[in-house]
Amino acid sequence: MNETRHVPVMLQRCLDMLAPALAHPGAVVVDCTLGLGGHSEALLTRFPEARLIALDRDKEALRLSGERLARFGDRATLVHAVYDELPGVLDRLGVPRVQGILFDLGVSSMQLDEADRGFAYAQDAPLDMRMDQTTGISAAEVLNTYPPGELVRILRQYGEEKQAKRIVAAIVREREKEPFTNSARLVELIRDALPQAAKRTGGNPAKRTFQALRIEVNGELTVLERAIPAAVKALAVGGRIAVLSYHSLEDRLVKQVFAAGAANTAPPGLPVVPERYQPKLQLLTRGAELPTEEEVAENRRAAPARLRGAERIREDEL
Numbered sequence: 001m002n003e004t005r006h007v008p009v010m011l012q013r014c015l016d017m018l019a020p021a022l023a024h025p026g027a028v029v030v031d032c033t034l035g036l037g038g039h040s041e042a043l044l045t046r047f048p049e050a051r052l053i054a055l056d057r058d059k060e061a062l063r064l065s066g067e068r069l070a071r072f073g074d075r076a077t078l079v080h081a082v083y084d085e086l087p088g089v090l091d092r093l094g095v096p097r098v099q100g101i102l103f104d105l106g107v108s109s110m111q112l113d114e115a116d117r118g119f120a121y122a123q124d125a126p127l128d129m130r131m132d133q134t135t136g137i138s139a140a141e142v143l144n145t146y147p148p149g150e151l152v153r154i155l156r157q158y159g160e161e162k163q164a165k166r167i168v169a170a171i172v173r174e175r176e177k178e179p180f181t182n183s184a185r186l187v188e189l190i191r192d193a194l195p196q197a198a199k200r201t202g203g204n205p206a207k208r209t210f211q212a213l214r215i216e217v218n219g220e221l222t223v224l225e226r227a228i229p230a231a232v233k234a235l236a237v238g239g240r241i242a243v244l245s246y247h248s249l250e251d252r253l254v255k256q257v258f259a260a261g262a263a264n265t266a267p268p269g270l271p272v273v274p275e276r277y278q279p280k281l282q283l284l285t286r287g288a289e290l291p292t293e294e295e296v297a298e299n300r301r302a303a304p305a306r307l308r309g310a311e312r313i314r315e316d317e318l
Contacts, residue, residue, distance in 0.1 A: 007299040008038030009104060010291050010307050014242045015046050017284055017309045018100040021240040025049040029100035030090075032083035032231065037065030039102055044072045051075050053098070055089060057082045057132040057218075082132070084226040090234055097236035103243040105224070105250050124184035129210075129217045139213040143186070144179045148172050158221070158249065159212030167193050167209060183210075211247065221249060228257040232281065235312040240284065242309045251288055251306045258283060258310045280316065284309035 008014075022029055022043070027050040031040045034056040044052055052075060056062050062078050069076045079089050083103065090098065127140035146154070148168050155164035170193040171180075180186060187206040194205050215221055231241055245251040261281035266273045288306035296303045 007301075008042065009244055009299065009302045009305045010289075010295065011039065011042055013289065013307060014039060014102060014244070015042060017242045017307075018043070018102065018240050019046075021099040021238055021311070022047040022050045024099075027051070027099040028053065028095055029102070030055070030086065030098050030231075030234070031102050031104075032086060032227065033102075033104045034065050034078065035061055035104065037068040039104055040065065040076065041068060043100075043102070044069065044075060050100075051077075053077045053079065053089065053093065053095070055079050055081045055083055055086065059132070059134065082223055084223045084230060086227065086234060087230050097239070098234055099236055099239045101231045101235065101239070101241040103227075103231070103241075105220075105243070105245050124182055127180055127183055127186065127213075129214045131218050136217065136219075139217050140180050142213060142216055143171060144175050154216045155209055155212045157212070158215040159208035159210075160248070161208040161212065163194055166195075169193075215249075221253065224250060224253055228254055232257065232261055232310070232312065233316070237312050237315055239312045240309060241312075242284075242307065245288070245306045245308070246304045251308070254308050255288070258308055261310065275314075278314055280312065280314050281310040282313045284311055 018029065021027065027047065029043050029047070029050050029052055031043065031052060031054040034040055034054040035058075037054070040052055040054050043050065052069075052072070054065065054069075054076065056065070056078075057080070059080060062080055066078055069078070077093065081089050090096070127138060127143065129139040130136050142154075143151075151168045151171065152164045155161040155167060161167065167190055170189050171186075174180070174185075174189055186209070187204075190206045190209055228243070235241060243254045245254055258281060262279045262283050264273060264277060264279055266277035270277075285308050288308050290307075291302040291305050
């Protein structure tokens with residue numbers, strides 16, 4: 001396995017953020033997005049008395065990471081699951097509360113680097129984009145079957161694509177001639193559909209459309225909406241959560257959940273705030289932390305990363 005291609009994003013900062021919760025024997029840390037196992041390997045190495053539970057929906061990622069983490073023996077438990085299934089996974093494993101949780105959202109290096117998965121717009125490949133290739137519909141099916149209005153909504157909402165109507169008009173015209181199967185045809189169509197001014201900004205003009213399709217195919221934001229509150233609930237008091245996001249929609253969602261947890265929910269005017277209204281979380285980041293210039297120079301995939309962290313400071317009231 002080529003581990004050199006996989007550089008975990010903001011690794012040192014994530015480890016430092018989780019460290020106070022993981023330093024004692026018997027601590028359990030969950031890597032909700034195992035990928036190629038870079039963060040997990042570092043967690044097991046830095047915290048030798050901690051136990052890891054790692055989730056991924058991609059069976060190939062689990063296989064490769066299993067090889068990488070084999071030397072840690074039964075300290076690592078790898079589970080085929082989507083991260084919003086965390087409560088069920090912990091229940092099955094008999095783990096009521098955990099001390100650390102890490103999310104590294106977005107597409108793993110492996111998925112981007114393996115041409116036949118269809119995630120990357122830089123190379124021609126089948127338009128698949130499913131993180132778990134055993135289930136769900138592909139990006140090609142979305143393009144070929146969704147009504148125009150739905151496609152416009154997806155491109156605007158998930159890709160923040162200002163030219164959504166123009167791109168969708170071209171997609172609808174082209175799919176009537178022949179269904180979409182490969183990424184190169186879609187990239188070319190987007191280039192042709194956009195006005196000159198739109199092509200001069202923000203890198204590859206297909207980037208936003210590919211992001212939108214990927215989010216739709218994998219239900220990423222819907223899953224995340226369930227996953228972050230569930231993860232906060234799974235934290236023991238003193239437990240910490242770190243989340244790496246790669247676009248504003250993910251980051252906004254994480255920010256909202258953390259802000260709600262860190263808020264005092266008491267009605268105004270109470271002379272003493274009862275325990276049940278006190279904040280459950282303490283924020284560990286002021287806003288979102290960004291990667292350093294040095295890290296971005298070493299690993300261009302770190303450029304859009306945004307890191308937020310929180311610590312559980314109080315139990316839920318029953």
